[in-house]
Ligand SMILES: Nc1nc2c(ncn2[C@@H]2O[C@H](COP(=O)(O)OP(=O)(O)OP(=O)(O)O)[C@@H](O)[C@H]2O)c(=O)[nH]1
């Protein structure tokens with residue numbers, strides 16, 4: 137028996153009760169370890185809620201980004217840059233299990249095929265909804281689009297705030313980390329500059 141969870145892409149069988157109960161058991165222990173009473177009314181269901189939240193936040197492990205792209209690739213003779221910018225990113229840093237979040241800006245230059253626009257943010261989520269470092273997230277998105285769609289080039293820029301740097305540790309509230317990854321045509325300075333100009337412009 138298991139519950140179904142809406143992931144945004146498809147309903148997947150994710151709330152495996154056995155796994156949830158296993159994770160919840162660990163959370164119950166953690167609540168005791170931090171000095172809480174796990175049987176206190178307000179938090180008696182917290183281990184299960186937290187287990188479900190963790191499963192949601194890591195549901196990207198169950199999804200195949202290449203398959204998502206392949207499900208909506210269309211033959212089209214459009215060869216200008218396609219940019220999807222300001223894509224919300226929510227991920228978990230693999231060092232502290234704390235959130236990092238911000239925006240991704242993604243472009244590709246088609247070479248025979250375009251892809252359904254919504255599939256680009258879906259690819260972002262597949263890799264973001266895992267334990268990550270921002271650099272690997274950036275490269276995984278780039279590699280998936282390049283290797284699946286085979287465009288003339290891919291550009292990925294991600295800007296994120298890391299909670300592990302703001303609510304603990306060095307406690308810098310305003311620092312933002314920017315990462316980028318490019319392939320093919322984006323190694324050309326002019327093309328890359330056009331992409332960077334367009335993601336900075338307030339056109340909409
Ligand atoms: N490169 C990179 N580092 C990250 C990312 N997320 C978190 N980190 C860093 O991972 C590092 C882990 O360093 P450690 O010294 O092992 O951990 P720590 O003692 O908790 O370090 P502080 O955060 O400096 O207190 C820290 O410098 C974090 O800022 C990320 O996405 N990319």
Ligand SMILES: [Zn+2]
Pocket residue numbers: 229230231232233234298300301
């Ligand atoms: Zn961290």
